[in-house]
Amino acid sequence: AQTVTQSQPEMSVQEAETVTLSCTYDTSENNYYLFWYKQPPSRQMILVIRQEAYKQQNATENRFSVNFQKAAKSFSLKISDSQLGDTAMYFCAFMKLLNYGGSQGNLIFGKGTKLSVKP
Amino acid sequence: NAGVTQTPKFQVLKTGQSMTLQCAQDMNHNSMYWYRQDPGMGLRLIYYSASEGTTDKGEVPNGYNVSRLNKREFSLRLESAAPSQTSVYFCASRAPGQGILEQFFGPGTRLTVL
Secondary structure: OOEEEOOOOEEEEEOOOOEEEOOEEEOOOOOEEEEEEEEOOOOOOEEEEEEEOOOOOOOEEOOEEEEEEOOOOEEEEEEOOOOHHHOEEEEEEEEEEOOOOOOOEEEEEOOOEEEEEEO | OOOEEEEOOEEEEOOOOOEEEEEEEOOOOOEEEEEEEOOOOOEEEEEEEOOOOOOEEOOOOOOOEEEEOOOOEEEEEEOOOOHHHOEEEEEEEEOOOOOOOOEEEOOOEEEEEO
């Protein structure tokens, strides 16, 4: 079974600085996807970034980027120029593709990291 | 375009009562999901429906039933609620097609079972 581990229950960062959230996962699969979701106090789950395991290039979305190390099964999220609105729970999630062709997969979540951005 | 909607937003039940959580999406998505989120935990999959007319168990299905009423709606039923089912419940949906893997989440339902 796949597992996702986020070893940092809480982190804080000063506004405008950079912070990295850690995530490791365990799987014997070769074809899968990884995601970071953000959950602000409103509870809404918002996709931040995703990474396809077959791609060597790390995904980037504006101030958010990942460091994907497939051999080490590591998938960290870097937030640059942190903003107060980045304060939220961040969840790392793994998706195994359930069928050939990759049209169905279910998410397995880590326990989350609570990030506080301080002014 | 409302996305994924859930009703109710909050609910308090007594042990043994039953209720149905409603979920609807207006994005023409094929796949729909029900998750629960407990304190200090990530979301865990209860049931999912890959397409209209099909449902499958997820990681924590015990104590729940689901109905995929049509393409838009996917309901979660608690037949006899227990305090262990106190949680926040999220519904999600995903678009059809290979490579479209993002799940869109509803705002959640906070359920308390006394």
